[in-house]
Amino acid sequence: VELVCVGTELLDGKENTHLPAIALRLRAAGLRLARETVLPDEPAALRDGLRAALERSDALLVCGGLGPTFDDLTRDALAEALDRDLVFQPRLYAGIRRKFAHLRVRPPRSNRRQAFLVRGAEALDNRNGSAPGQLLVLRQARRPWPKTVALLPGPTREMVPMLESDVLPRLRRTYGRGLHTGSLVLHLCGLPESVADEKLKPLTARAGPGLDFTILFSALGQVDFHAFVRTASARRTKALLARVRRQALRLVGRHAFGEGPTTLEAAVGGELRRRRWSLAVAESCTAGMLAARLTSVPGSSAYFRGGVLAYHDDAKRRLLGVSPATLAGAGAVSAACAREMAAGARRAAEADLGVAITGIAGPAGGSPRKPVGLVFVAIAGPGDAVCLSRLRFSGGREAVRQRAAAAALRLLWSHLKK
Amino acid sequence: VELVCVGTELLDGKENTHLPAIALRLRAAGLRLARETVLPDEPAALRDGLRAALERSDALLVCGGLGPTFDDLTRDALAEALDRDLVFQPRLYAGIRRKFAHLRVRPPRSNRRQAFLVRGAEALDNRNGSAPGQLLVLRQARRPWPKTVALLPGPTREMVPMLESDVLPRLRRTYGRGLHTGSLVLHLCGLPESVADEKLKPLTARAGPGLDFTILFSALGQVDFHAFVRTASARRTKALLARVRRQALRLVGRHAFGEGPTTLEAAVGGELRRRRWSLAVAESCTAGMLAARLTSVPGSSAYFRGGVLAYHDDAKRRLLGVSPATLAGAGAVSAACAREMAAGARRAAEADLGVAITGIAGPAGGSPRKPVGLVFVAIAGPGDAVCLSRLRFSGGREAVRQRAAAAALRLLWSHLKK
Numbered sequence: 001v002e003l004v005c006v007g008t009e010l011l012d013g014k015e016n017t018h019l020p021a022i023a024l025r026l027r028a029a030g031l032r033l034a035r036e037t038v039l040p041d042e043p044a045a046l047r048d049g050l051r052a053a054l055e056r057s058d059a060l061l062v063c064g065g066l067g068p069t070f071d072d073l074t075r076d077a078l079a080e081a082l083d084r085d086l087v088f089q090p091r092l093y094a095g096i097r098r099k100f101a102h103l104r105v106r107p108p109r110s111n112r113r114q115a116f117l118v119r120g121a122e123a124l125d126n127r128n129g130s131a132p133g134q135l136l137v138l139r140q141a142r143r144p145w146p147k148t149v150a151l152l153p154g155p156t157r158e159m160v161p162m163l164e165s166d167v168l169p170r171l172r173r174t175y176g177r178g179l180h181t182g183s184l185v186l187h188l189c190g191l192p193e194s195v196a197d198e199k200l201k202p203l204t205a206r207a208g209p210g211l212d213f214t215i216l217f218s219a220l221g222q223v224d225f226h227a228f229v230r231t232a233s234a235r236r237t238k239a240l241l242a243r244v245r246r247q248a249l250r251l252v253g254r255h256a257f258g259e260g261p262t263t264l265e266a267a268v269g270g271e272l273r274r275r276r277w278s279l280a281v282a283e284s285c286t287a288g289m290l291a292a293r294l295t296s297v298p299g300s301s302a303y304f305r306g307g308v309l310a311y312h313d314d315a316k317r318r319l320l321g322v323s324p325a326t327l328a329g330a331g332a333v334s335a336a337c338a339r340e341m342a343a344g345a346r347r348a349a350e351a352d353l354g355v356a357i358t359g360i361a362g363p364a365g366g367s368p369r370k371p372v373g374l375v376f377v378a379i380a381g382p383g384d385a386v387c388l389s390r391l392r393f394s395g396g397r398e399a400v401r402q403r404a405a406a407a408a409l410r411l412l413w414s415h416l417k418k
Numbered sequence: 419v420e421l422v423c424v425g426t427e428l429l430d431g432k433e434n435t436h437l438p439a440i441a442l443r444l445r446a447a448g449l450r451l452a453r454e455t456v457l458p459d460e461p462a463a464l465r466d467g468l469r470a471a472l473e474r475s476d477a478l479l480v481c482g483g484l485g486p487t488f489d490d491l492t493r494d495a496l497a498e499a500l501d502r503d504l505v506f507q508p509r510l511y512a513g514i515r516r517k518f519a520h521l522r523v524r525p526p527r528s529n530r531r532q533a534f535l536v537r538g539a540e541a542l543d544n545r546n547g548s549a550p551g552q553l554l555v556l557r558q559a560r561r562p563w564p565k566t567v568a569l570l571p572g573p574t575r576e577m578v579p580m581l582e583s584d585v586l587p588r589l590r591r592t593y594g595r596g597l598h599t600g601s602l603v604l605h606l607c608g609l610p611e612s613v614a615d616e617k618l619k620p621l622t623a624r625a626g627p628g629l630d631f632t633i634l635f636s637a638l639g640q641v642d643f644h645a646f647v648r649t650a651s652a653r654r655t656k657a658l659l660a661r662v663r664r665q666a667l668r669l670v671g672r673h674a675f676g677e678g679p680t681t682l683e684a685a686v687g688g689e690l691r692r693r694r695w696s697l698a699v700a701e702s703c704t705a706g707m708l709a710a711r712l713t714s715v716p717g718s719s720a721y722f723r724g725g726v727l728a729y730h731d732d733a734k735r736r737l738l739g740v741s742p743a744t745l746a747g748a749g750a751v752s753a754a755c756a757r758e759m760a761a762g763a764r765r766a767a768e769a770d771l772g773v774a775i776t777g778i779a780g781p782a783g784g785s786p787r788k789p790v791g792l793v794f795v796a797i798a799g800p801g802d803a804v805c806l807s808r809l810r811f812s813g814g815r816e817a818v819r820q821r822a823a824a825a826a827l828r829l830l831w832s833h834l835k836k
Contacts, residue, residue: 012632013438013441016438032430035455037454038437045453049453286710292706295705298781298815304730305730306730308725315724350732363716364717
């Protein structure tokens with residue numbers, strides 16, 4: 001499968017989010033991306049780029065350039081590349097007009113452009129926008145299977161649903177006949193890249209036709225382990241996937257906080273729910289980053305009470321009850337202060353558990369004894385229990401802060417898991 | 419200029435950050451990206467892809483595949499595409515070994531691979547890693563200017579410095595002889611996409627050779643207006659850029675919060691410094707997102723005092739002094755509650771200014787009278803001054819939260835700007 005993304009804006013500095021979104025979805029469907037090309041909104045470049053891609057690949061996904069304006073050229077360029085004409089579809093146009101009527105907006109005349117299909121193509125319904133997609137199946141002279149070309153709209157929220165409901169099932173039927181695919185994602189934390197790589201070697205060394213792996217590392221100390229399985233029977237795929245899962249859990253199970261579409265903050269939330277504990281935060285250098293992640297989970301109000309952003313030392317004293325002696329002695333960035341902050345958060349928000357972060361994010365404020373990147377995380381409660389971690393991060397201010405918040409989530413998770 | 423990114427991981431789901439980073443830097447240097455291709459770590463695909471790119475373009479940037487391992491194939495593929503051999507460079511190898519010696523690590527034997535240059539290429543020093551870059555200049559039969567090929571390392575922190583210090587100046591000298599380039603970025607907030615587009619039309623309609631524009635919209639209601647200028651003299655470039663700047667400020671100046679590499683939170687910080695005011699937050703549905711953005715600015719401790727995350731109603735009452743009558747009557751998501759929260763934040767953290775956010779992020783918790791996406795932002799102080807905004811956002815939970823924090827920053831900025 002090849003992907004062509006159309007849009008001068010992508011060559012002018014706009015982020016391209018299509019590539020990762022499509023790559024992972026294709027692999028989960030047992031298919032793989034062989035190449036991606038970004039082409040500008042220019043007729044000749046577009047036509048030539050599409051022609052070359054059509055020659056090379058069995059299946060071609062084209063994203064973008066299906067809008068109503070003069071620089072939406074994908075339809076015309078594909079028609080030219082295939083030497084076919086565009087056919088106006090009155091029923092398609094009526095459908096587009098109905099969408100506008102529904103929004104009580106008169107469709108601009110330029111919307112007629114969206115009702116033209118490349119001859120032979122089938123329209124794909126767009127439930128989230130006005131531009132219909134197109135699907136074209138071309139017989140190949142020397143191959144038993146046909147070529148498939150799908151034109152998809154540019155906006156992600158229109159593209160992804162169309163890809164998932166209309167295009168991927170077709171590609172699977174056409175190129176995966178008799179193939180049964182399956183995939184899993186295991187989310188790991190608390191182990192460095194090189195260690196994850198090494199520990200998973202016995203499994204990843206077995207990659208081959210029908211079984212492959214991707215390990216994606218995030219800068220925040222999280223590791224996502226993807227496995228993709230493809231066999232000739234549903235039973236064998238299921239069995240192989242189960243075996244891969246068992247082996248992966250045996251190799252790195254103590255670091256696995258979740259499977260499938262989940263996050264570390266959701267895993268922490270799950271553990272809090274299980275124990276019926278509530279949580280409060282006290283953040284200094286991260287100033288809300290930890291709480292923002294914890295509350296990104298729908299329903300987190302069931303366990304998250306709130307907290308205090310004690311950025312200034314006065315706030316640590318007044319709002320969290322950190323003792324002036326600690327601030328004057330060990331200082332605001334110390335194990336003692338972190339401990340008192342965590343206890344203070346628990347008390348202030350009447351929660352079962354308090355978690356605190358204090359550190360030096362930089363770029364200024366470091367010293368030889370307390371360098372930039374030094375961070376303390378403490379968890380207090382229930383009762384007198386305290387769990388403490390002293391960390392040292394490299395990187396700029398935002399990297400240190402993000403890593404500190406991620407480390408606090410990891411500490412919370414392993415603390416709750418016990 | 420064409421860009422080729424090398425790496426199977428980019429086709430397997432890893433985000434490609436090279437494209438936007440390189441696109442904007444090229445334009446600031448007066449050059450434009452004509453196409454981008456992502457190729458897998460496979461010898462034939464790489465060689466053919468590079469060969470086609472070499473035929474099409476004057477300048478070719480290739481990122482990635484310069485490491486020491488077996489799947490780092492860019493050197494070999496380019497040599498094959500050009501029908502040249504690779505030459506071992508003892509001095510280059512000595513330099514690589516010195517880097518490892520410096521780190522007190524013995525270089526693995528595979529590192530020898532990094533000391534091979536495509537015949538005729540010049541090595542580019544990598545100050546942030548072991549893989550040297552390569553620069554190759556090829557005479558063209560039918561053109562007065564040569565072709566340029568640059569091989570750059572994959573990691574962004576190695577690639578960007580090499581691009582900026584070694585490659586862009588060369589490209590400018592080769593393809594921009596006699597051309598003087600300049601660029602500006604104007605950051606705007608508080609105006610919708612379509613309005614920004616419309617208001618800037620008198621300027622963007624004048625785009626042409628030597629003057630072009632990009633308007634990048636962020637989902638958070640921010641608009642970045644880029645202008646790129648290219649003339650035959652430094653004086654004319656400077657004058658044209660100044661004229662563009664003046665005209666842009668005339669068209670959208672009231673929405674401009676900064677120029678060049680700055681952010682809305684830094685602009686808010688600048689205004690707070692100017693007035694010598696301190697700031698505290700009270701966040702409910704955003705739970706720290708606003709504070710995290712405010713404190714992403716180095717030196718924000720000069721004005722940011724801290725705040726309260728009043729996620730639970732108890733916390734609003736206990737930590738911010740919101741009256742039980744307000745919570746029982748108007749409710750936690752109301753103008754009255756936002757006002758009391760802002761005043762409470764000021765009081766609790768002893769700040770000049772308090773800013774509060776309360777809203778319904780969803781997915782649950784909405785009602786016909788108070789739907790998901792309803793958000794109140796209030797600013798209190800100094801004195802009895804209060805500024806209030808009632809907002810309604812669409813999108814999922816995280817979108818509502820991010821937009822609410824962004825709206826609070828915009829309100830702060832326009833409040834402070836008065």
